[in-house]
Amino acid sequence: MRLPLFLIAYLLAEIAAFAWVGEKVGVLGTVALVVLSTIxxxxxxxxxxxxxLRKVARATPGEAPVVAWDGLCLATAGVLFAVPGFISDLAGIALLVPPVRRALLGQAQRLSGTRFTVRTAGGGMNGGGTYGSPARPTTVIDGDFVDVTKPDQGPTLPKE
Incomplete structure (x- = not known):
């Protein structure tokens, strides 16, 4: 129930922002500002x-959650810039500022009561597992195999 109320309040605030900017710079100026801010x-x-992406390639295991959070914030900023509106543009600009992203990460960790980790399927810096955890000794066995089973001869009829 809160989401629809929040959405209605957001839309009303965007309309008010459009009206205010339109009053200050005119209709063409408002449209130009929206297009320019999106671009x-x-x-x-x-x-x-x-x-x-470059940071992800160089990230150490302890930095992986921060780099993942930065990527999520940048993707969200892209969506906010694609949505026409001045309030969404201000929120997108805020997400482009690294200290704001760090503050939001800390807030999200406090609200969830946990620290964020990035899990890998395997082969990471620690041989798979959770980034940021101490490295565990792993055993890697490399080898080749040959299939020695006989190919299926097809269905056989029972003998009478």
Whole structure:
């Protein structure tokens, strides 16, 4: 029930922001600002997204949750910039600022009562498992195999 109320309040706030900006700069200025903010915002997200991908490639196990959180925040900022509106653009700009992302990560960890971890299917820095956990000794067995079973001869009829 809270989500629809929040959505209605958000939409009313966006309409009020459009009206206020439209009053200050006119209709064409408002449309130009919306288009310009979308283009510039998506460009910034793309640029920072590429930086985030580079950081993922160099991330140490302890940095992996922060890098994953940064990627999530940048993706959210991209969605916010794609939505026409001034309030969503301000929220997107806020998500582009690294200290804001760190503060939100700390808040999310406090609200959930846990620290975030990134799990891998295997082969990570610690041989799989949870990033940030101490490295465990692992045994890797490398080998090849040959299938020695006989191919199926097909169905046989019972003998009478």
């Amino acid at each position: 510039v915002g998506l460009w910034l997200v793309q640029r920072q997204g590429l930086d985030a």
